[in-house]
Every structure is written in C-alpha cells, then in structure tokens.
Amino acid sequence: MKVNKTLRLDSADNVAVALTDLQPGELVSPPKAPTQGAHPEAESAASAIMLEIREQIPMMHKVAVTAISQGDTITKFGQVIGVAAVDILPGSHVHYHNCVLEGLPANFGSSTDAVMAKVPTTPANQRFFRGFRRANGRVGTRNFIGILTSVNCSATVAKQIAAAFSHPAVLQDYPNVDGVIALTHESGCGMRAAGEGFDALTRTLEGYVTHPNFGGVLMVGLGCETMQVQGFLSRAGLQDSATFSSFNIQEVGGTRAAIEKGVERVKTLLTAVNAQSRQQCPLAELTLAVQCGGSDGFSGITANPALGVAADLLVQHGGNVIYSETPEIFGAEHLLKARAVNADVAAKLSERIDWWQAYTRANGFELNNNPSPGNKAGGLSTILEKSLGAQAKGGTSPLTDVLLYAEQRKTRGLVFMDSPGYDPVSVTGQVASGANIIGFTTGRGSAFGFKPVPCFKLSSNTRVYDFMKDDIDINCGTIIDGEQTLTEVGAEIFEAIIAIASGEQTKSETLGYGDSEFCPWKIGAVV
Amino acid sequence: MKVNKTLRLDSADNVAVALTDLQPGELVSPPKAPTQGAHPEAESAASAIMLEIREQIPMMHKVAVTAISQGDTITKFGQVIGVAAVDILPGSHVHYHNCVLEGLPANFGSSTDAVMAKVPTTPANQRFFRGFRRANGRVGTRNFIGILTSVNCSATVAKQIAAAFSHPAVLQDYPNVDGVIALTHESGCGMRAAGEGFDALTRTLEGYVTHPNFGGVLMVGLGCETMQVQGFLSRAGLQDSATFSSFNIQEVGGTRAAIEKGVERVKTLLTAVNAQSRQQCPLAELTLAVQCGGSDGFSGITANPALGVAADLLVQHGGNVIYSETPEIFGAEHLLKARAVNADVAAKLSERIDWWQAYTRANGFELNNNPSPGNKAGGLSTILEKSLGAQAKGGTSPLTDVLLYAEQRKTRGLVFMDSPGYDPVSVTGQVASGANIIGFTTGRGSAFGFKPVPCFKLSSNTRVYDFMKDDIDINCGTIIDGEQTLTEVGAEIFEAIIAIASGEQTKSETLGYGDSEFCPWKIGAVV
C-alpha cells in the first residue's frame, strides 16, 4: 500500500526521507509535506516537481529536494539539522559526508521574541472534556482508589487489600469507581534518609497521594522504614480526611490485622469516591505526558511528530504537556533551550544536563552526544537530527519550565521534566508531576500501560500495528503508507486525547496494564 | 515473666547485659550462660556468685561480672569486643569510657589452624529432610512453577499468566505443585548492556531460572529490551526443555497472544512438575540464608545468636549457610576475615569492602565504622560489639568463600555473599546464590516472606512476638525472659529448619508473602 517513495516532513525542508531504497535515475514525486498547513501553496508547488535520484539512497536516508549551496543550512522537521559541507544537487544523498555541524550559526534557534509570540492564549473555539473535578480544583481523567506504600515491606499487604476488590462484582454498586489498585515499589528503606534519592521518592509519593485520578487514597507503611509515613505526611502537609488515610503494619498488630483494617478503610472510601462523577472541564485541565519506548527508524518521522502535532494543538487549546527523557536530548539540548520562555528556564535545563554528566561519570560512563553507528546506518547524520526526531513528540511550543523528576507542574503549556529514558521510571515521574493522560510512541510494540492514568499507544509503522493490534491504539504508519498526512494523524490523536480523557478505554486499559509500571526513580546507593 | 535481671551470652564472657535498669547496691544473680554447653562447670560456678551493682546501669548496657584489669580484653558473645582502659571492678558499668579498641592485640582473632580445626566433617548422627531432588541433582524445599521476566515491560503479562492459576481449584489435580508465581522486577532496560549492574541482574536471573525450588520455569521477555532473553539464555547455557521455556511478547503478536501462549505453556509444565515429589535428602542439600530486618537492642543478644547456633548446627550436619549484608560488617570485617579458611577468601572479602568504600563515596557518603550515637545510647561500646551482634546470626563456622551478589555458591559450609543490608535486595541475591531456606530475625516485626523459598521469622523480644503472632514463627525473647537458653532456642530453630525444609508452612507462607519481595540489586545509573 506504500504509494510514496519519499516523505518531506515540513514544507520548509530541503531534504526528504526515502521510504524505500532509491536507485540512480529513478524519478520520484516528493509527497505533499504533511505540515500543519502553514504553507499550503509551497506544498502544492513542491509536489508538482518530479525529482531525479542521482545516486543510491538507502531507505530512511535523506535525499535533497532542492539545490543546497555549500554553507547553507539543511532543514528537516522544519528545523536545522546541519550545514551543507559542499554544494548539493537535488536528488543527491544527504548524509554525514555532506551534512555537518561545522559552520552552523551559533544562534540558529528561535529568539526569545519568536518564542514568546507562540505562547498561546486560550482559543476562541474552546474545547472541553468530561473529567472528575476534585475538591481542591484539580481534575482527574479516571476515578481510582489507590493503595500506596512507603516501602517494599508493605507491598504484600497493599496488594492483598486491593485484591479484596478485584472481582468486578464487588464494585458493581460503585459504577463511578474505576477500580481499587495497589501501586507498590521496591524502595523506601536501605537508603539514606536525606539527599537526592530520598527527595525524589518523596516527591513521587506526594505526586501520587495527591493525584487527581485518585478519588481516594490509603497509604500503608511498615513502621521501621527509612521513608516514615508520618514524616512524609507532615512534609507534604497531608492528614487523614474523607478521602485519605494511612497506617503502619507494625502499629496495628501485623499482616492479617493490617489487611482487615485496610479493607475496612477502602469500603469507607468507596462511597465517597463513587459520589464523584464526570463533568465538563476545559482542556486547560489536561496534562499530556509524552513518552517514547522501543523506537525504530520511523519513530522520528511518524509517531513522534504526529504526537507533537497533537501536543501543540493541546497547548493551543490551553492544555499542558510534559516532555522528559533527558538522555535523549543530550547533545542537542540547545534546541530545547532556544524555546525557553526566559533565561531562568534555559538555565534550569543546563543544570539538569550538568547533573546528568556528573551522574553518568560517577557511574563510570558518558552519555553519547554523537549519533551512534546504528543511528548513522539508519540515516541520521547529526546529533541534531537524531534529537529532533525524539524531541518531535513534545511539539514546538515554548518551554515554560524545567522540573526535577516528579516535581509538581506549576506553569501552563509545555514543560520539561528531568528523567531517565526508561519508560516506567520516566512515566512514573511524569504522572507524579501531574500528567493525567499519556501518549506513548513505539516502533517495536511496547507492552506498556499505566494506572491510574490512561495511556494510548501510537505505532510508528504499520507492520507493528498489524501484528500487535490488541496493544496499539493509533497507527501512525499511515503517514509513510501515504494514507494520511502528519496533520491528519495529529488531529486524530488530538481528538483521541479528548475522548480518552473523558473515559474512553485505551487498549492498555482493556488489557489490564498499569499496576506493575509504577517504578519511582531510585537515585543513589542501596545500603 | 522476666526472672533474670542480667544475661551473660557466653560462659567465657566477663560482662553481662542488663535486662532492666540496674541501681547501685542491687544484688543480682548473673544467669546461667546460655552457651552451647562448652564449659558447664564454669557456668554453675558463675551462677552461684551474687553480684553487687556498683553504679546505675541502663537496660541493655553492660555490667562487669568479674574483675577486669587495665589492658585485659573484654569479652561478650565469647568474643573480644574491646580492652579495659582502667581496672574495672565487678558490678561496674562497662561502656565506651572504660571499654576501648586502643591496645587491642593486632591479631586477636582465630588463627588459620583454629579455623581449619572447625571445618566440619559429616556427623555420625546424619540427619535428613524431605526435599525435591531435581534431574541435575540439586534439591528444592518447595515445588513452584515460576514465571520470570527479563524486563519490567513483561511484568503485566507474567502476572496475568500466573493469575490464571491463582485459584486453588485450578491446581487441585496437581497436589505436588506449590503454586504458579510471577516474580517480576523493575529493571532490564534503561541500563547499560555491560558492567556491574548488567552482570548482577544476569547472575540473579540465572540463579532463579535454575533454582531447585522451581519444578518448572517460563521466562517472558518483551523483545526490544537491553536484557535480551536469547542472549541471557546463551550466556547461561540454557535452552528449552520439559521444564523450561521462553518467548518474547513482540514475537508472538502482543499482550493477549502472549498471555494465551504462557497459560498453555504452564498447563504443559503442570504435569511435569506435579510428577516430582519429596524424598529423603541429607542436610548437606540445605542452604540457609540468614538475614536481619528491623533490628532492635535485643537482636544482637537473642534472635541473632540463636539463629547463629542453628546455623552452626546445620554446618556441623554438613549443611550450608549464606551470610550477607556487607554494610553491617563494616569496620569489623577482620572478625570475619579471621575465620576465612585461606588467604584467598580473606582477600575476596577485603575486595568487597574496598568496592563498597568506592561505591558509597561515588554516591556521596561514607559507611560508618564507628557505633552511632543511637548504638551508644543502646549500650554498644565499640564497632566490634555492634558488628558481633549482627554477625552472630551467621554462627561461628569457618568462612569457606566470599561470593559476589547472586553468585552461585560453590563451597560447602558458611559463605559470605556481598549485598546491601536492605532485606528484599539482600535475600533476592541469597536465593539466587542457592539458598533454599531463609532465617529472618527482627526486633520490630518485619513484614517479609519470600517465594519460592520458605522464610521463617524470629522475634528478638516477646513484646513484638505477642503483638504480631500471625507473622512471627519463633520467639527468641524467651532468652531474656529467662524461659529458654540460647542453646535451647538454637536447637528449636534447627529442628524448625528441618521441618520447614520438608514442607511445613511458615507464617509468611500462610499469609501469602513472597511475590513482591523479589528485588534484584540495581547497581549503576538508570538511563
């Protein structure tokens, strides 16, 4: 069904991506650039020109669609990925032999003026979703009861409390309750009682205990752990209420007594949580976490930019986006910094990059700021190009803040939250920061879902979609298949976000994913 | 019921522990030393003398039971804990003001000759337990089917496969099968594909896949993770057999297909695993992991030494013991080194200590090699005394090897396996190393159990036993209550080990503990 042999990602691009191996002498028609409709005339003009391929170009590699003079910038995704080291004729292979970073203007990114011009105002055509508005004003997209733990030692009790409510019949009188779930973790003791690791776990637990997707929360501790429940609650300013309570196993007389007490507490919570129901809320109450797992060569040109289009639409409608995975922006962090709304935000990003450099060095290695041999074989010429493919999923909005892992989001629009790239650890932080919907791109078919927040999955190619249809919500491979444009898929994702936030079940929810994916980032030594 | 006011831990000791606050002028009768019956006449002589208390001595602190001259060694647990800084009269408070490390003979530990003399030969009165002897000759104490994972991404599938067998009715035709369990972990990707962290996870998974407490194993991967299932299997020399199989979710068509395939595989395994049954096996096939969690001031004088007595009995009967928790021996590692059977073993222990010093320094802190202010308030005068209380649980056998975390045990008798002190992480390594029974001491009432290996819990005091009776198997508080001697409790634990290894259920098994406690040590950065 592949009708196009090349894909131009933005109407401003002077290169296109080969969707198949191209041979010298072949005549190809560069496809209509699937941009957000910025330059419709340019698109039709470009699509009228037939392009003669001048040399062998492997699939996923770049071909020049216009003449590029030595010293000119080379543009993909509508953004600069390098400079022409020589004059490049249309139809030529563009790769690291002729696309380099040397000679790049020092300040080629957006200016602060340009960034500020893009800070969205609430649109005239306001959109809404149906969410659970909590007493504190925050809005949930689901209505779970959560059993959280301070330490691994209370995991078994937490799971057994939740298990008492796992049969659908038990909840049939509580139609507004999405379920009772235990989110347990492996840490909480055998750690220092201060410092980065302790603070990160504290922020994570606070983000979950107060998450709007929980109508009610029970927190179970052991009693002698490093992460003391009482200390945690007083630091977080939390106390027992109609929707929150806590206890320690050692204080109630052991396992059996703790399970009984927990089951009773949850029974009490059920009535309060069931009394909450969905109501109309503006998209400003949505916070989309974007995440990538198991990427392939197509991720950077289909699923990631399509999710980016949806992310931009959400921000334009007053909503919020959390972009993360610091190791993936390494070597091209200035692209993101150039979109910072002020120098403080840019400086915060620099601090995080410095932290990662020290952290990886202390752990005996360095993060790469060059494309790997595998990246090069896949057609990625510069670290800018690689990073832009990853960064595409966050969209192009101004960067309004940089957060520590699991730190509460405070600004509107697009924010960056520091985290590893590892999916469960990164998403755990994003949800703690306030994400109430998750968009997940994959080229390999990730097995991922997350409670209490719905997660929809986007495939970067049609093969993985067809093979794992039960797991993937939306196929972005249609962009390379020539069936849909990036703009169309982005709009489809945007509508899916509204539907899912309003209660439509994602594939991973149907499959029961989400209990095992809560993995707080453990920083520092286990002792 | 407290009939004794002081407790002398060994007949060779010149100090006793106050079991209550003692006042000047009080006359107390030092109890019969609950040693392993080494010096019965000395005991009766000592117990005949009434001791006059000379000054205020807080509970858990030490009182001199004989005159100790300046420069003489001070002995508790039958071992040197310090040197008298001044002449000390019977009935005096012995603490860091008069019990110091300065002046300690450099080589006060056992000589190699003394160590080798204790290397046990199989006793005449051979004892047996009833275990599952596997095709490769190893012996299990339980007969589980395990669903293991390479990465967090396959955790949900693994748990859903196991859940299909969670109802007792499903297994009623397979009476020899103890259950179908999913042991999942948070790692396997977002990590470097080489180095200490990768090697530790590899050793851990290998130790579980081949553990004799599993009659059959299914390993489920995702497909694109760092810890590739195929690579792991070829390094471990494993391949599909009647009792082992593996597959990747991405290769079978996604979550639903993977769960169906897994359930079918387990159904096949059930018949093979049910065909295995218990038979008589010598105690040489038992490997006891000793572990301490939530210790209190009594742990070092009741539960730990009582478990040590049982550990020594097991070694004397040809069995094996794995002692761990490296941070706890810090500052007194020479006590363990002095028991090494040769210089190589002692050198291996030094290497591990050096590693921890570098590891903690890289993580911004140092392990303490002095008793903490809390330790001192609790009556512990020197790091030797603190460490001896912790080391007591391993018994006094010669040290035949030092293992890396999760490294397979190769020698007989007592070995030390490097690990953090954090219970789930440490025990996961001990089980991977080959432990098929776990003895766990606690002063606070730990909520702990472990699958597929039975874990019995020992309380250090009667209060916690009475309050958490559902969780604690044996109360060692009877030693301070004067109801049992250390020797008697140690013998009781030894008999319990044989009964539990033969199938008797522990409290934690009855309560359903053990699925959430599998926590491989994560060394190095998450990326």
Ligand SMILES: [Ca+2]
């Ligand atoms: Ca978890």
Ligand SMILES: [Ca+2]
């Ligand atoms: Ca990721």
Ligand SMILES: [Ca+2]
């Ligand atoms: Ca579609």
Ligand SMILES: [Ca+2]
């Ligand atoms: Ca685990």
Ligand SMILES: [Ca+2]
């Ligand atoms: Ca421990």
